[in-house]
Amino acid sequence: MSSSSNSRSTRRPPTPPEEVYCCGTGCANCVWLDYADRYFAYFLECGTDMRNATKKAELDTVVTNIREHISKISDVSMRSYLMMELETRCRKMQLNGMNSQSP
Incomplete structure:
Protein backbone atom coordinates (compact mmCIF):
# COMPACT_ATOMS: atom_id res chain seq x y z
CA MET A 1 0.00 0.00 0.00
CA SER A 2 1.41 3.41 -0.87
CA SER A 3 2.00 5.97 1.84
CA SER A 4 -0.60 8.35 0.40
CA SER A 5 -3.35 5.72 0.41
CA ASN A 6 -2.22 4.56 3.86
CA SER A 7 -2.44 8.09 5.29
CA ARG A 8 -5.80 8.53 3.60
CA SER A 9 -7.18 5.37 5.23
CA THR A 10 -5.89 6.25 8.72
CA ARG A 11 -6.82 9.93 8.66
CA ARG A 12 -9.80 10.84 10.79
CA PRO A 13 -12.18 13.77 10.43
CA PRO A 14 -11.46 16.74 12.69
CA THR A 15 -13.18 16.74 16.05
CA PRO A 16 -15.64 19.53 16.79
CA PRO A 17 -14.52 22.19 19.24
CA GLU A 18 -15.75 21.99 22.78
CA GLU A 19 -18.47 24.50 23.53
CA VAL A 20 -16.26 26.27 26.09
CA TYR A 21 -14.06 27.47 23.20
CA CYS A 22 -16.92 29.38 21.59
CA CYS A 23 -17.14 32.96 22.87
CA GLY A 24 -20.67 33.29 21.48
CA THR A 25 -19.98 36.65 19.86
CA TRP A 32 -17.33 26.67 14.34
CA LEU A 33 -16.36 28.16 10.97
CA ASP A 34 -12.79 26.96 11.53
CA TYR A 35 -14.15 23.47 12.27
CA ALA A 36 -16.33 23.62 9.13
CA ASP A 37 -13.30 24.61 7.02
CA ARG A 38 -11.19 21.79 8.47
CA TYR A 39 -14.00 19.27 7.94
CA PHE A 40 -14.58 20.38 4.36
CA ALA A 41 -10.82 20.15 3.69
CA TYR A 42 -10.83 16.64 5.16
CA PHE A 43 -13.67 15.60 2.85
CA LEU A 44 -11.89 16.97 -0.22
CA GLU A 45 -8.47 15.57 0.74
CA CYS A 46 -9.97 12.12 1.22
CA GLY A 47 -11.35 12.24 -2.31
CA THR A 48 -14.94 12.18 -1.14
CA ASP A 49 -17.33 12.17 -4.06
CA MET A 50 -20.13 14.56 -3.10
CA ARG A 51 -22.43 12.67 -5.48
CA ASN A 52 -22.27 9.73 -3.04
CA ALA A 53 -25.53 9.87 -1.03
CA THR A 54 -24.00 8.37 2.13
CA LYS A 55 -21.14 10.87 2.21
CA LYS A 56 -23.48 13.76 1.47
CA ALA A 57 -25.71 12.67 4.36
CA GLU A 58 -22.66 12.51 6.65
CA LEU A 59 -21.67 16.03 5.63
CA ASP A 60 -25.25 17.26 6.12
CA THR A 61 -25.19 15.88 9.67
CA VAL A 62 -21.98 17.78 10.45
CA VAL A 63 -23.35 21.01 8.96
CA THR A 64 -26.57 20.61 10.97
CA ASN A 65 -24.51 20.19 14.14
CA ILE A 66 -22.53 23.36 13.37
CA ARG A 67 -25.79 25.24 12.67
CA GLU A 68 -27.16 24.16 16.06
CA HIS A 69 -24.13 25.60 17.83
CA ILE A 70 -24.18 28.84 15.84
CA SER A 71 -27.90 29.23 16.59
CA LYS A 72 -27.02 29.60 20.29
CA ILE A 73 -25.18 32.89 19.65
CA SER A 74 -27.28 35.62 21.23
CA ASP A 75 -26.38 38.45 18.82
CA VAL A 76 -28.88 38.08 15.97
CA SER A 77 -26.69 39.94 13.46
CA MET A 78 -23.63 37.82 14.21
CA ARG A 79 -25.68 34.64 14.20
CA SER A 80 -27.12 35.51 10.77
CA TYR A 81 -23.67 36.39 9.44
CA LEU A 82 -22.16 33.11 10.64
CA MET A 83 -25.06 31.08 9.20
CA MET A 84 -24.58 32.82 5.86
CA GLU A 85 -20.82 32.16 5.98
CA LEU A 86 -21.43 28.50 6.79
CA GLU A 87 -23.88 28.11 3.89
CA THR A 88 -21.48 29.83 1.48
CA ARG A 89 -18.58 27.63 2.56
CA CYS A 90 -20.72 24.50 2.37
CA ARG A 91 -21.91 25.30 -1.16
CA LYS A 92 -18.36 26.07 -2.28
CA MET A 93 -17.08 22.81 -0.78
CA GLN A 94 -19.84 20.78 -2.43
CA LEU A 95 -19.07 22.33 -5.82
CA ASN A 96 -15.35 21.68 -5.36
CA GLY A 97 -16.10 18.09 -4.33
CA MET A 98 -18.26 17.47 -7.38
CA ASN A 99 -15.82 19.13 -9.77
CA SER A 100 -12.84 17.22 -8.41
CA GLN A 101 -14.63 13.93 -9.18
CA SER A 102 -15.48 14.78 -12.79
CA PRO A 103 -14.03 12.40 -15.39
Missing part, protein backbone atom coordinates in the same frame (compact mmCIF):
# COMPACT_ATOMS: atom_id res chain seq x y z
CA GLY A 26 -19.42 35.55 16.27
CA CYS A 27 -15.79 36.60 16.37
CA ALA A 28 -13.54 36.70 13.29
CA ASN A 29 -11.87 33.44 14.38
CA CYS A 30 -15.11 31.56 14.98
CA VAL A 31 -14.28 28.05 16.17
Whole structure:
Protein backbone atom coordinates (compact mmCIF):
# COMPACT_ATOMS: atom_id res chain seq x y z
CA MET A 1 0.00 0.00 0.00
CA SER A 2 1.41 3.41 -0.87
CA SER A 3 2.00 5.97 1.84
CA SER A 4 -0.60 8.35 0.40
CA SER A 5 -3.35 5.72 0.41
CA ASN A 6 -2.22 4.56 3.86
CA SER A 7 -2.44 8.09 5.29
CA ARG A 8 -5.80 8.53 3.60
CA SER A 9 -7.18 5.37 5.23
CA THR A 10 -5.89 6.25 8.72
CA ARG A 11 -6.82 9.93 8.66
CA ARG A 12 -9.80 10.84 10.79
CA PRO A 13 -12.18 13.77 10.43
CA PRO A 14 -11.46 16.74 12.69
CA THR A 15 -13.18 16.74 16.05
CA PRO A 16 -15.64 19.53 16.79
CA PRO A 17 -14.52 22.19 19.24
CA GLU A 18 -15.75 21.99 22.78
CA GLU A 19 -18.47 24.50 23.53
CA VAL A 20 -16.26 26.27 26.09
CA TYR A 21 -14.06 27.47 23.20
CA CYS A 22 -16.92 29.38 21.59
CA CYS A 23 -17.14 32.96 22.87
CA GLY A 24 -20.67 33.29 21.48
CA THR A 25 -19.98 36.65 19.86
CA GLY A 26 -19.42 35.55 16.27
CA CYS A 27 -15.79 36.60 16.37
CA ALA A 28 -13.54 36.70 13.29
CA ASN A 29 -11.87 33.44 14.38
CA CYS A 30 -15.11 31.56 14.98
CA VAL A 31 -14.28 28.05 16.17
CA TRP A 32 -17.33 26.67 14.34
CA LEU A 33 -16.36 28.16 10.97
CA ASP A 34 -12.79 26.96 11.53
CA TYR A 35 -14.15 23.47 12.27
CA ALA A 36 -16.33 23.62 9.13
CA ASP A 37 -13.30 24.61 7.02
CA ARG A 38 -11.19 21.79 8.47
CA TYR A 39 -14.00 19.27 7.94
CA PHE A 40 -14.58 20.38 4.36
CA ALA A 41 -10.82 20.15 3.69
CA TYR A 42 -10.83 16.64 5.16
CA PHE A 43 -13.67 15.60 2.85
CA LEU A 44 -11.89 16.97 -0.22
CA GLU A 45 -8.47 15.57 0.74
CA CYS A 46 -9.97 12.12 1.22
CA GLY A 47 -11.35 12.24 -2.31
CA THR A 48 -14.94 12.18 -1.14
CA ASP A 49 -17.33 12.17 -4.06
CA MET A 50 -20.13 14.56 -3.10
CA ARG A 51 -22.43 12.67 -5.48
CA ASN A 52 -22.27 9.73 -3.04
CA ALA A 53 -25.53 9.87 -1.03
CA THR A 54 -24.00 8.37 2.13
CA LYS A 55 -21.14 10.87 2.21
CA LYS A 56 -23.48 13.76 1.47
CA ALA A 57 -25.71 12.67 4.36
CA GLU A 58 -22.66 12.51 6.65
CA LEU A 59 -21.67 16.03 5.63
CA ASP A 60 -25.25 17.26 6.12
CA THR A 61 -25.19 15.88 9.67
CA VAL A 62 -21.98 17.78 10.45
CA VAL A 63 -23.35 21.01 8.96
CA THR A 64 -26.57 20.61 10.97
CA ASN A 65 -24.51 20.19 14.14
CA ILE A 66 -22.53 23.36 13.37
CA ARG A 67 -25.79 25.24 12.67
CA GLU A 68 -27.16 24.16 16.06
CA HIS A 69 -24.13 25.60 17.83
CA ILE A 70 -24.18 28.84 15.84
CA SER A 71 -27.90 29.23 16.59
CA LYS A 72 -27.02 29.60 20.29
CA ILE A 73 -25.18 32.89 19.65
CA SER A 74 -27.28 35.62 21.23
CA ASP A 75 -26.38 38.45 18.82
CA VAL A 76 -28.88 38.08 15.97
CA SER A 77 -26.69 39.94 13.46
CA MET A 78 -23.63 37.82 14.21
CA ARG A 79 -25.68 34.64 14.20
CA SER A 80 -27.12 35.51 10.77
CA TYR A 81 -23.67 36.39 9.44
CA LEU A 82 -22.16 33.11 10.64
CA MET A 83 -25.06 31.08 9.20
CA MET A 84 -24.58 32.82 5.86
CA GLU A 85 -20.82 32.16 5.98
CA LEU A 86 -21.43 28.50 6.79
CA GLU A 87 -23.88 28.11 3.89
CA THR A 88 -21.48 29.83 1.48
CA ARG A 89 -18.58 27.63 2.56
CA CYS A 90 -20.72 24.50 2.37
CA ARG A 91 -21.91 25.30 -1.16
CA LYS A 92 -18.36 26.07 -2.28
CA MET A 93 -17.08 22.81 -0.78
CA GLN A 94 -19.84 20.78 -2.43
CA LEU A 95 -19.07 22.33 -5.82
CA ASN A 96 -15.35 21.68 -5.36
CA GLY A 97 -16.10 18.09 -4.33
CA MET A 98 -18.26 17.47 -7.38
CA ASN A 99 -15.82 19.13 -9.77
CA SER A 100 -12.84 17.22 -8.41
CA GLN A 101 -14.63 13.93 -9.18
CA SER A 102 -15.48 14.78 -12.79
CA PRO A 103 -14.03 12.40 -15.39
